[in-house]
Amino acid sequence: RNNGATPLFMACREGQLECVRLLLEAGAAIDQAEEQGATPLFAACHQGHLEVAKLLSSYGASRAATPFGTPEEVATEEGHADIAAWLVASRGWTPLAHLETLTAARATSLLRSGASLHEGEPTPLRRAAGGAGEAAALVRRAAAPWSPTSHSLFPAAARARAARLVLSLYEIHERYHLDSAGATNGIAALDFGHCVLGFAIARE
Missing domain, CATH: 1.25.40.20 (Ankyrin repeat-containing domain)
Incomplete structure (x- = not known):
């Protein structure tokens, strides 16, 4: 028993x-x-x-x-x-604030499921500001504006919005197709588009 x-x-x-x-x-x-x-x-x-x-x-x-x-x-x-x-x-900690305990996989899972960077006392982002380790690094990375390299750390809704906007960006690029002489400008335009998307896609 x-x-x-x-x-x-x-x-x-x-x-x-x-x-x-x-x-x-x-x-x-x-x-x-x-x-x-x-x-x-x-x-x-x-x-x-x-x-x-x-x-x-x-x-x-x-x-x-x-x-x-x-x-x-x-x-x-x-x-x-x-x-x-x-x-x-x-x-006052939320699960994401337990940076010393979280594995990289667990931190990534929490970030992708929408865990807030700004809730709790202190917040996960505040704890991560000067913290060492993979979990702290992931939280800091997730707090930056969206980019292709941080895409995987955003919640599902934000990732879906990013995918739609990136697709639109490439469709516009293809519609106004640049010849080989303008290829460099085309790449620059896409890079600029990705930078703009960073401010159009929010985590929360």
Whole structure:
């Protein structure tokens, strides 16, 4: 009998970080509590597993009170000062702000799904401003005006709009086809068009 504990709950309680990561990537219910009401995040904080707590938080785990108190309270009560301090420091973070925890693939997924660069306190963009690592670099890149090289980091609606506008740009170029003597000017016109598109395509 496991008292209603899910595989995710058990992995969090035991501090099995990579198992937790695999379960979250597979879509495990992040806030599903066991019979007495303890959540996976509560279990990780109770047992002192900081990296597991960070990973759960980066997937949006709830910090609401359980019948035993909040994750922050139990970390303090159990003497896990590092977890308690981190929970306090990260209270206003959105999942995208967890730059030290996010893999490049996870950061890209969040950006492509429309995660805001400007929500939370501090915002993901503010945290990324002086940050090291791939996730921070991706956030900074996503904050720049649209370009063909940053296209993959924009949400679906923005990518669709970009595709339509780029297609229109090339159709106009083809309609007013330049001969070989004007090829250089044609390339310059396309480059200029891409620069203009950067201001016509917004992330949010």
